[in-house]
């Protein structure tokens with residue numbers, strides 16, 4: 307009998323976390339690595355949020371809370387959805403979990419059975435296919451092309467839908483491309499979802515990180531029927547520079563939320579009490595720090611996109627949101643370095659790390675091999691130096 311379950315054996319570690327670990331190990335050896343690997347803001351958590359956590363500690367708010375989150379936080383989440391997307395939810399339609407990743411995991415466990423097909427547009431966030439598969443579902447990958455700004459069209463979607471389609475995952479703005487669906491895009495997707503009766507899992511974790519006046523729309527707000535078929539996955543990590551605090555949340559039909567609550571009650575129990583209090587402050591308190599972070603990201607985005615597009619043979623879509631760029635480097639895949647062929651995004655990422663001392667994540671991990679993902683949630687100084695290094699390294703390929 308094998309020690310490990312088939313489930314465990316089928317999993318590999320998250321590639322983004324693995325690359326960051328390698329870059330950190332090199333830095334620990336004194337090698338000056340510029341890292342574009344991290345999927346987290348480089349800013350500190352805003353002071354008012356930290357103060358709320360300290361107050362919670364001082365007041366002894368350090369015990370178990372209700373499994374699915376304290377009412378105060380659920381109410382702050384309800385108000386957030388009302389204010390931002392004109393969506394009305396009851397407390398029984400909200401669940402707070404230990405990060406957006408945990409929210410998605412619970413959801414997958416709650417709604418997918420063997421044989422259920424889940425449409426995942428590629429490029430996708432690395433954790434969707436494994437979490438769907440762990441729950442027994444079958445990921446159905448649909449390519450969203452660079453030409454169409456990495457968004458699937460209604461024709462792409464219609465072709466992928468079968469009687470077994472249980473859900474579609476939409477991540478707007480997207481990790482890894484930064485692409486975002488307009489209201490019009492979502493209306494045509496909603497029409498198909500409602501008529502074919504499948505769920506849409508809307509991962510809105512980058513909602514607040516948008517540029518050039520882009521108007522974020524939640525697909526749940528398209529119609530009452532669509533709201534009944536939507537489960538929103540969200541969290542405080544990216545908007546409020548709170549990645550380590552581990553608070554995510556889900557909004558959706560009561561039946562699903564209740565099943566997720568049961569799963570959470572038999573696994574992790576409640577998310578950290580102190581982090582919940584901090585998240586109340588994040589969502590209900592002053593929002594000016596968010597604006598400051600987004601303007602810094604916007605400036606970096608403009609610079610990095612411009613530099614990448616000026617590099618011979620590289621094309622880079624200008625993202626509408628999030629803090630990633632996803633440039634196409636495939637014109638270099640036929641080239642070699644010191645007689646060794648660079649044949650795909652993994653080889654190129656290894657080359658950048660070894661030769662240029664720049665860490666980025668190969669596109670293949672997001673289901674799109676022509677590309678590399680760079681996070682620009684790092685200082686302008688590092689971005690400038692990183693771009694210089696990449697530009698110089700590319701000249702060494704022939």
Ligand code: PLP
Pocket residue numbers: 345404405406407408431477480481509511541542543549552553554
């Ligand atoms: N969804 C997307 C698209 C993400 O990029 C991430 C984090 O990288 C998450 C969800 C989960 O975030 P967390 O678990 O830190 O709240």
